[in-house]
Amino acid sequence: MxxxxxxxxxxxxxxxxxxxIYRSRRAxxxxxxxxxxxxxxxxxxxxxxxxxxxxxxxxxxxxxxxxxxxxxxxxxxxxxxxxxxxxxxxxxxxxxxxxxxxxxxxxxxxxxxxxxxxxxxxxxxxxxxxxxxxxxxxxxxxxxxxxxxxxxxxxxxxxxxxxxxxxxxxxxxxxxxxxxxxxxxxxxxxxxxxxxxxxxxxxxxxxxxxxxxxxxxxxxxxxxxxxxxxxxxxxxxxxxxxxxxxxxxxxxxxxxxxxxxxxxxxxxxxxxxxxxxxxxxxxxxxxxxxxxxxxxQFEQPPLLFNRAAIETVEHTAEYRELQQQHTRHFSEKKKAVTELSAALKEGNEARIAPLQEQVNTLNKEDAGLRSQAQKLVNAKGGDGNDTNYVFLSFVxxxxxxxxxxxxxxxxxxxxxxxxxxxxxxxxxxxxxxxxxxxxxxxxxxxxxxxxxxxxxxxxxxxxxxxxxxxSRVGSLIEAVNILGSLFYGTILGVFIVAFYFRKIGANATFWAAILAEAIVVVCWWLDLTAFLWLNLIGCVALVGIGWLLHLTGMDKKQA
Amino acid sequence: MEDEQEGLPPFVRSWKQLYWLVAANLVALILLFAWFTNAFS
Missing domain, CATH: 1.20.1730.10 (Sodium/glucose cotransporter)
Structure with a gap:
């Protein structure tokens, strides 16, 4: 800098x-x-x-x-x-x-x-x-x-x-x-x-x-x-x-x-x-x-955006080969993207479709090269996921x-x-x-x-x-949201019961929270669904189990 | 008891109206994004 x-x-x-510090006064x-x-x-x-x-x-x-x-x-x-x-x-x-x-x-x-x-x-x-x-x-x-x-x-x-x-x-x-x-x-x-x-x-x-x-x-x-x-x-x-x-x-x-x-x-x-x-x-x-x-698409990006990760593999023959392929792909893709951009400007429909297909095929192949490079880094014990480095590298x-x-x-x-x-x-x-x-x-x-x-x-x-x-948690934004989704559904369920299910009491809610959390963790562990749904599962499970436990008379025992 | 109208912006007459405005804004955004995706894909 x-x-x-x-x-x-x-x-x-x-x-x-x-x-x-100025606003710290008066506490x-x-x-x-x-x-x-x-x-x-x-x-x-x-x-x-x-x-x-x-x-x-x-x-x-x-x-x-x-x-x-x-x-x-x-x-x-x-x-x-x-x-x-x-x-x-x-x-x-x-x-x-x-x-x-x-x-x-x-x-x-x-x-x-x-x-x-x-x-x-x-x-x-x-x-x-x-x-x-x-x-x-x-x-x-x-x-x-x-x-x-x-x-x-x-x-x-x-x-x-x-x-x-x-x-x-x-x-x-x-x-x-x-x-x-x-x-x-x-x-x-x-x-x-x-x-x-x-x-x-x-x-x-x-x-x-x-x-x-x-x-x-x-x-x-x-x-x-x-x-x-x-x-x-x-x-x-x-x-x-x-x-x-x-x-x-x-x-x-x-x-x-x-x-x-x-x-x-x-x-x-x-x-x-x-x-x-x-x-x-x-x-x-x-x-x-x-x-x-x-x-x-107009300036060649690095094969991976994390320079520290590249340093762990750049001396290997495999990485050098991937890098060469990446450079060749870039030249070819840049030419195709330039032509696609011109065709889009002209509104030349006959040219747009084949160029789009060509560009996207080249893009997929390049993504494949990136994926192979990431695997090389992972195999060396590094973190190949470079999503968090893309913007920073550009800046x-x-x-x-x-x-x-x-x-x-x-x-x-x-x-x-x-x-x-x-x-x-x-x-x-x-x-x-x-x-x-x-x-x-x-x-x-x-x-x-x-x-x-x-x-x-x-x-x-x-x-x-x-x-x-x-450092080993992949995309950080997803990691934070996945972590939240593992617990938030259950916490929300407790509040939903508190606000809207006045008959369900403390014992039923407490044990329902423990069981609902276990269900959420199992769903996540077995990869049964995308993480956003875990919030719904946790919440619905807690309300459902809480209601069933209430029907068994658990809350009356407490009273 | 706190005044129910306190904090209400001048362009709505009740909190209910403001809730509908927020929901309508969401629908408008989704429709705008759908157009955006189609227009440029």
Whole structure:
């Protein structure tokens, strides 16, 4: 990186940390430390929930996913607006009126302590693991670019955000989110603009879309109902609805954000605006990836985007042979894509179809070469999956000085936003649901704030330790979502029973949660369905089993 | 009891209307994406 890039990066990070420290004042009691004292306007709530969900993973893996798999991932978010509506109607007023600090606090009043604790643990474990993955995501940027040791990089990444998260709690987290989202969206818009500018002179934005579309990268909609297919309209609407409902309704990292709203109305409006903005934002991030894909039809891409992985195999005869084939394919493909682009401009239908077929055949063959190279890396004990490196590699290689620093800052800032919220939520649940409820019940407010600060630092270090092992989990964005899907369905089921099945009591719900979680894990382990459906399975299983157990009289025995 | 209208944007008269607006926006986006996929494929 140039001096200018370093300057942009350091200034951006310093401004976030400085602002976070400035906003750290006034956290005098546990409520203000964990919820920010209910002071957020709707637009702050909206930006805060968006910043919490959109981590560095979103901006690293998203464009890479569009590069390798097209834009179909956008369907994953179709259930989100519907989930925002249900949460605004049901969850928000209940949580606000009961004035709870965590979502799980509500469960003790409705069921009992063991159900509250179980649900809290079902949240804590996956949230801790996924926070580790979220720390690893920006760390690979540093380690790849500068050749830094990954352990030190993870420690540096986690340490920066801990400065203001430990000091200021939820209030500092929410305020920095606002600043972070402006930087992130501005940076990505600039990247999208520059990709189009870097394309050959005669290629405009619409021409680029036409080429991307003909090469199957603009596949935003698939109407086919297929349980084994990860992303289609139905998995997005139904499976995605349950995942987003669980995530926003029962995951403390999100509940903590909208509990910070100054009223029910402000929290509701923040969530509903998120329901309107989120899908276009995700579409735009994926579109940047599709544009990068078209760019690489005219500039030869590396066979693999992860340079560290290439270094492990580049000396082998097999890799050199693959590299030569890749270079030959590229020349042939570039010629065909140029002709296809010209035919599309002219509207020459007779030429378009055969050229499209030729381009896509060459593309498949090249994908085969990439796959073989990935297998070579895997055989050497490395990680061949380079989805997370595609966008980063493009940024470093082709974007001008200053913009590289800004986009690296975007990745950092996005990461800090989601990790800070996650660590704050881990602290909330641990301190409120476990420490204060079961271990030390009647201490002073100051004691709980201090314990919360220690807990925040502790969860930060635990998450960093998970980050050390995150290199082997493939696409990071999918790993985070799969991890969530394993637990969210069950957690959501507990809340659905609490809100809508008043007759089902604590014992039935508790044992139904354990059995439903076992069913979800078995479905995932045996690979019976795409991961989005696990949310539905967990939720439906819990409600169904809970109802059956209730009919057996389990709850009466408790009474 | 908190005012039910508090926080409501000026272009709608009730929360119910805003919920329908969010749902309608989703339908419009899906239709737009379907057009986008067909137009460029």
């Amino acid at each position: 140039s001096l200018l890039d370093w300057l942009v990066l350091c200034l951006t990070l310093a401004s976030i940390i400085g602002y976070g 005098q009691n546990l409520e203000s430390y964990l919820t920010g004292g209910h002071s957020m306007a709707w637009w702050q709530v909206c930006l805060s929930v968006m910043a919490t969900q959109a981590s560095a993973v979103t901006f690293l893996s998203g464009p890479g996913q569009a590069y390798t798999d097209g834009m179909r991932f956008v369907q994953f978010y179709f259930g989100l607006p519907l989930a925002m509506i249900v949460i605004s109607v049901t969850f928000v007023p209940i949580f606000h009126k009961l004035n709870v600090l965590t979502a799980y606090e509500f469960l003790e009043g409705r069921f009992d302590l063991k159900t509250r604790t179980l649900t809290s643990l079902l949240f804590l474990v996956p949230r801790w693991l996924s926070t580790g993955i979220s720390i690893y995501a920006p760390s690979i940027i540093l380690s790849t670019i500068f050749g830094w040791d990954i352990v030190s990089t993870n420690l540096a990444m986690g340490g920066l955000l801990l400065i203001y998260t430990v000091l200021g709690g939820s209030r500092a987290v929410s305020y920095t989110h606002t600043q972070q989202m402006f930087i992130v969206l501005g940076g990505m818009a600039l990247a999208g603009y520059l990709v189009v500018r870097l394309l050959p002179g005669d290629m405009g934005f619409v021409d680029t879309l036409r080429v991307a579309g003909k090469m199957g990268k603009l596949n935003t909609i698939n109407w086919e109902f297929n349980l084994a297919d990860r992303y289609n309209v139905w998995s997005g609407l139904i499976g995605g609805f349950f995942l987003q409902l669980s995530y926003f309704g029962t995951d403390q990292s999100q509940v903590g954000r909208y509990l910070g709203g100054e009223s029910i109305g402000q929290s509701r409006l923040g969530l509903l605006m998120n329901g309107i903005i989120k899908i276009p934002m995700q579409f735009f991030i994926l579109l940047v990836g599709a544009l990068v894909f078209v760019f690489y 470093v290689e082709y974007l001008p000085k200053g913009v590289v620093g800004l986009l690296i800052a975007v990745i950092f800032v996005a990461s800090m936003g989601s990790i800070a919220a996650a660590i704050n939520s881990l602290t909330s649940s641990f301190v409120v649901d476990i420490y204060r409820r079961m271990w030390v019940r009647d201490a002073s407010e100051r004691h709980y704030v201090n314990v919360s600060r220690i807990s925040t630092a502790g969860w930060g270090l635990l998450s960093i330790s998970v980050a050390m092992y995150a």
